[in-house]
Amino acid sequence: FPCDSIRNFSIIAHIDHGKSTLADRLLEMTGTIKMSSKGANKQVLDKLKVERDRGITVKAQTASMFYQQKERQYLLNLIDTPGHVDFSWEVSRSMAACQGALLLVDASQGVQAQSLSVFHTARERGLKIIPVLNKIDLPAAQPDRVKAQMHSIFGIDPSDVLHISAKTGEGISAVLRAIIERIPPPSGESTGKFKAFLFDSSYDRYRGVISLVSIQDGVLRKGERIASFHTRKKYEITELGIMHPEEVPTTQLLPGQVGYIACNMKQSSEAHIGDTLHRVGEMVEPMPGFQPAKAMVFAGIYPVDSNDFPKLEESIKRLTLTDRSVTVQRESSAALGQGCRLGFLGSLHMDVFRQRLEDEHDAKIVVTAPTVPYKVVYKDRTVIVSNPTDFPDIIDTSMHVREVQEPIVKASIIVPEEFLGEMMDLCFEHRAEDVDHRYLESSGETSSRALLTCTMPLNEIVMNFFDKLKSRSSGFASFDYEAAGYKRSNLVKMIFLLNNKPVDALALIVHQSAEQTIGKMWVKKLHKVIPRQLFEVPIQAAVGKRVIARETLSALRADVTAGLYGGHYERKMKHLENQKEAKRRMKRIGRVDLPQEAFFDILSSK
Numbered sequence: 001f002p003c004d005s006i007r008n009f010s011i012i013a014h015i016d017h018g019k020s021t022l023a024d025r026l027l028e029m030t031g032t033i034k035m036s037s038k039g040a041n042k043q044v045l046d047k048l049k050v051e052r053d054r055g056i057t058v059k060a061q062t063a064s065m066f067y068q069q070k071e072r073q074y075l076l077n078l079i080d081t082p083g084h085v086d087f088s089w090e091v092s093r094s095m096a097a098c099q100g101a102l103l104l105v106d107a108s109q110g111v112q113a114q115s116l117s118v119f120h121t122a123r124e125r126g127l128k129i130i131p132v133l134n135k136i137d138l139p140a141a142q143p144d145r146v147k148a149q150m151h152s153i154f155g156i157d158p159s160d161v162l163h164i165s166a167k168t169g170e171g172i173s174a175v176l177r178a179i180i181e182r183i184p185p186p187s188g189e190s191t192g193k194f195k196a197f198l199f200d201s202s203y204d205r206y207r208g209v210i211s212l213v214s215i216q217d218g219v220l221r222k223g224e225r226i227a228s229f230h231t232r233k234k235y236e237i238t239e240l241g242i243m244h245p246e247e248v249p250t251t252q253l254l255p256g257q258v259g260y261i262a263c264n265m266k267q268s269s270e271a272h273i274g275d276t277l278h279r280v281g282e283m284v285e286p287m288p289g290f291q292p293a294k295a296m297v298f299a300g301i302y303p304v305d306s307n308d309f310p311k312l313e314e315s316i317k318r319l320t321l322t323d324r325s326v327t328v329q330r331e332s333s334a335a336l337g338q339g340c341r342l343g344f345l346g347s348l349h350m351d352v353f354r355q356r357l358e359d360e361h362d363a364k365i366v367v368t369a370p371t372v373p374y375k376v377v378y379k380d381r382t383v384i385v386s387n388p389t390d391f392p393d394i395i396d397t398s399m400h401v402r403e404v405q406e407p408i409v410k411a412s413i414i415v416p417e418e419f420l421g422e423m424m425d426l427c428f429e430h431r432a433e434d435v436d437h438r439y440l441e442s443s444g445e446t447s448s449r450a451l452l453t454c455t456m457p458l459n460e461i462v463m464n465f466f467d468k469l470k471s472r473s474s475g476f477a478s479f480d481y482e483a484a485g486y487k488r489s490n491l492v493k494m495i496f497l498l499n500n501k502p503v504d505a506l507a508l509i510v511h512q513s514a515e516q517t518i519g520k521m522w523v524k525k526l527h528k529v530i531p532r533q534l535f536e537v538p539i540q541a542a543v544g545k546r547v548i549a550r551e552t553l554s555a556l557r558a559d560v561t562a563g564l565y566g567g568h569y570e571r572k573m574k575h576l577e578n579q580k581e582a583k584r585r586m587k588r589i590g591r592v593d594l595p596q597e598a599f600f601d602i603l604s605s606k
């Protein structure tokens with residue numbers, strides 16, 4: 001395949017606007033996969049169970065297809081991108097291997113917050129953008145209105161917009177034509193020095209690391225020796241080929257092509273996303289690499305049964321082989337035992353990982369409250385703290401702490417104008433600043449859409465901001481955010497005491513203005529789940545030496561019987577006594593016996 005018969009593209013869209021469905025249609029139309037019966041949506045590219053459950057794409061998948069137009073055969077490489085705000089790093093990494101992108105917008109929902117962010121990423125990368133309106137089969141579709149939005153927001157000429165239904169297949173051949181006609185072919189010299197760009201990797205038990213590469217120059221063949229620019233390590237190509245959509249070995253990979261390589265790479269840490277590969281003995285100019293994914297949400301993950309730690313650690317290790325953006329560190333807690341502190345790109349990313357641990361590895365786990373990385377500025381150094389335990393108890397200049405800073409994001413919300421006020425309130429409740437808005441359509445519409453922008457602490461959106469946003473806008477608001485640096489803030493460490501002893505696993509970092517509300521809420525929650533003891537137990541929330549909230553768990557008396565949690569607990573304990581295991585699981589904090597499951601209840605209830 002000469003370069004000018006190759007097109008590399010991705011599909012970019014807001015979540016649920018139909019990316020996977022369109023990808024399926026393209027694969028069908030080009031005969032890469034068999035027609036699914038009656039247009040049923042098979043979504044070949046969404047492989048993981050959690051992706052099917054949640055209907056979101058988590059990991060980018062790539063597929064090559066052949067397409068005949070007139071006398072000529074083309075090789076089209078689709079680089080699928082994940083569709084959620086947490087995964088924007090994966091989106092931009094996939095785009096680096098493309099020359100063009102299909103910007104897919106749902107004709108009934110219009111432009112949404114992530115349509116905006118993916119559009120900007122694609123434009124920054126200099127990609128040719130083909131605007132596509134999807135779901136025109138829906139009675140609620142408003143193609144003209146959405147085209148007007150695309151014109152006003154992106155400056156897209158309405159006559160360039162394709163109309164399709166990925167569901168019925170209408171308009172798909174026009175999409176294939178547009179890919180060939182509008183997207184420039186990759187440039188590259190087959191005679192040049194071999195140079196490839198590594199943009200994704202996965203792990204195979206037998207063959208080791210499988211890397212996805214985009215060939216920039218030169219030809220790569222089996223048996224050749226290549227080196228990584230980043231690690232300087234050398235490898236021999238044992239297998240290469242294209243994704244069609246599964247791996248199909250070929251004899252060579254040509255400039256402009258996208259394909260997979262296996263080269264006896266043993267550790268997935270050797271495959272650096274953004275790395276440049278070259279032939280051993282040849283020098284090449286490296287491709288501009290990527291910033292490594294930065295973990296922004298951290299949480300401790302512990303086994304419900306402490307004996308399961310080795311198994312849990314092994315499962316986490318396995319999972320991180322397929323998801324390299326997760327960072328892992330061992331940690332231990334007096335209350336929960338041995339565990340791991342994991343770093344994620346965002347809170348959805350965390351949920352997805354947790355679900356995969358539970359689904360694919362059958363792990364029973366307790367996850368601590370998520371924390372963002374704070375900067376603690378001391379007189380002589382700055383420390384990033386992503387575990388509340390390491391946060392200073394008191395922020396006091398005499399303690400050499402100058403200040404504390406928290407990560408800030410720039411948030412965009414798109415919402416019908418009738419919800420604008422409600423959304424503004426929500427943002428203000430979450431410490432938003434620089435709140436601004438504009439309308440996305442010119443007047444005359446009954447209900448226009450507004451784009452609300454503001455800056456907000458990341459801390460405010462990791463808990464359940466997204467759920468609130470959805471419920472307070474009747475599901476209409478869409479949301480996206482990007483990192484916007486750090487800002488000085490009045491943060492305090494809140495600890496919880498049981499019978500006057502702190503429970504390390506429950507420490508939180510909160511803004512001072514919210515300490516009362518949060519302290520009271522957690523103390524109530526603890527009061528509800530902690531089983532009564534034979535003596536009275538004070539449950540307190542404290543900041544420094546100040547007690548913010550208190551509840552008292554009254555003593556369990558012999559006449560307490562059925563119906564009460566305490567009674568229930570007693571019966572349960574009798575039963576458990578027969579199992580030796582039970583003793584081991586009890587955690588003793590300030591003379592209070594706490595079943596490990598209580599932590600599960602505390603940490604899983606919102």
Ligand code: GTP
Nearest residue numbers: 016017018019020021055056057083135165166167
């Ligand atoms: P993520 O992978 O989560 O980003 O979502 P996606 O953009 O891949 O969306 P997906 O293809 O999963 O489609 C979302 C929903 O819209 C599914 O229920 C599809 O069946 C439906 N859908 C997709 N295209 C069309 C269409 O043209 N018409 C109609 N009526 N429904 C469609």
